[in-house]
Amino acid sequence: MLLWLLVITFAAAPKGTLSQIEMVISGPKEGTASGSLLFTCAVKGAPLVSPYYDWNFVRLSPGGKLQFLGWIYPFGNNTGYAPSFQDRVTISADKDKNKVYLQLHALRATDRATYFCARQHTIKPMEEVTTQKVRRLLW
Template identity: 75%
Template sequence: IFLTKSQTSHLPCIFPGSLSHVKMLASGPREGKLSGSLPLTCTVIGAPLDSRYYDWNCVRQAPGGELQFLGWIYPFGNNTGYAPSFQGRVTITADKAKNK
C-alpha cells in the first residue's frame, strides 16, 4: 500500500519527487485471508497529516504489478472517498495525534 499526497484534487495520482522531504513507514502484515481484514498502518514523517492544504491517497500494487487507487482521506476535514471497486471493502482512517 502506498500513501501519496495531493494538493489539487482527489484523483488517483502519484506525484513523484514532489514530497522528497516526506517519509512514510508502512507496517502490518503483507498478506491476509481473502475473507478477513488486513489492518495496515502508514506513519507520516516530515509533514503534518492533518494539514488543511493536503489530502492523502491510498494506492496498492496489485499482484500483476499495476497500481490501483483505493481511496483518499482529508484528515483536516475528516472526509474520505473510495474508488467504486473498493467501496465497502476498504476503510481509511487517520489518527492525527500519532500522525498515522
C-alpha cells in the same frame, strides 16, 4: 495470500525550503480469505492535518496493475473510496500520532498486491472548494 511491506520516502520543497517527508507503510504480510488486514502509514516531516494535503492509498498487483483504493482529508474529516472498493475499504487517521490507516475487509485472492500510501497536494483547501461549490448551487 502474500502482501508486501514497503517503505516509501518522498522529498518535497514547500514554500521554497527543502524538507524531507517520509511515509512508511506497514502491515501484515499475509491474510486469510474473507478476513481483513490493517495497514498503517506513519508520516514524518509533514503535518497530517493540513488544508493543503490529502492522503491516498494505492496498490500494485503482481501483474503490474495500479489501483486507487481511496483517500482521507484529515483537516476536514473527509474520505473517499474508489467505487470498486467502496464496501471493502475503510480509511481513517490518528491526528495525534500522525498516522493514516487502511483497513481492507473480505479479503480475496485478487487482493494480493504491494500497498502504498501517498500524499497529494491540493491546489485549494477542501473546505474552500466545497464552499465555492455550495455558493454556485445557492446563487
